[in-house]
Amino acid sequence: MEMTIQASEEQVRKSKSAKLILLFAMVSMTMMFAGLTSAFVVSKSRADWLTNFQIPTAFYISTAIIIGCSVTFYLAKKAIEKGNRSATTGFLLGTFALGVLFVIFQFRGFGQIIESGYYMTGQGSSITTTFLYVIALMHLLHLAGGLISLLIIIYNHFKQKYNPTQTLGIELGAMYWHFLDLLWVLLFLFLYFFK
Numbered sequence: 001m002e003m004t005i006q007a008s009e010e011q012v013r014k015s016k017s018a019k020l021i022l023l024f025a026m027v028s029m030t031m032m033f034a035g036l037t038s039a040f041v042v043s044k045s046r047a048d049w050l051t052n053f054q055i056p057t058a059f060y061i062s063t064a065i066i067i068g069c070s071v072t073f074y075l076a077k078k079a080i081e082k083g084n085r086s087a088t089t090g091f092l093l094g095t096f097a098l099g100v101l102f103v104i105f106q107f108r109g110f111g112q113i114i115e116s117g118y119y120m121t122g123q124g125s126s127i128t129t130t131f132l133y134v135i136a137l138m139h140l141l142h143l144a145g146g147l148i149s150l151l152i153i154i155y156n157h158f159k160q161k162y163n164p165t166q167t168l169g170i171e172l173g174a175m176y177w178h179f180l181d182l183l184w185v186l187l188f189l190f191l192y193f194f195k
Contacts, residue, residue: 015168022172026179029142033183036138037190040131044194050128055192056112059136062105063188069098070181073174083164085157092154092170095177099147106140132191139184146180149173 043049076091110133113119118129153173156162162170 011166011168015171018168018172019175022175026176029179029183033135033138033187036131036135037187037194040135040190041194043127043131046127048127050118050126053118053126053128053132054116055132055188056109056116058105058109058112059188059191062102062109063185065098065102065105066181066184069095069102070178072098073177077167077170077174080157080162080167080170081164085160088157088162088170089154092150092157096147096150096154099143099150099177103140103143103147106136109136135187135191139180139187142183143180146173146177149176 072091072095076088076095079085079087079091113129113132117124119125120130120133150173153169156169
């Protein structure tokens with residue numbers, strides 16, 4: 001009985017520590033994007049700022065897709081808490097597929113920007129599109145970390161490391177994905193209203 005209590009207390013401590021580390025990482029990412037968006041706002045006063053630039057339609061689609069990622073990850077967490085392994089598998093794989101689809105549509109959006117005659121660097125570039133590229137690419141970099149962590153979660157799920165009493169990996173993954181999703185939605189709204 002005492003061993004069970006000690007194991008449970010150790011699991012709670014491990015969970016709190018892991019969540020705190022993830023929270024610090026998310027705060028630092030938020031500060032980085034706050035710096036980028038602040039520079040974006042300050043740069044709007046430049047004479048070469050594009051005032052008629054339109055956000056690519058692929059970015060609208062990718063925004064809907066990433067919201068879907070949050071929904072499927074939430075459902076995966078709820079399914080494992082109920083002990084429904086097959087539903088958890090489906091929702092985790094669905095989240096991964098949506099994450100990959102988000103990346104595809106982000107690159108389609110970059111293609112649409114280039115088709116409009118705007119580039120990140122060089123003669124056809126502008127400070128407006130350079131900021132857009134940097135913000136979107138930095139988010140994609142963090143999303144790549146999310147996809148890698150999701151693959152690890154899926155692997156651990158197939159190894160049956162998660163159950164209704166042990167959901168830490170899925171919880172951490174869900175926290176990070178919800179953060180990435182919220183971050184992109186806020187960045188998209190920022191770019192839409194402050195372009």
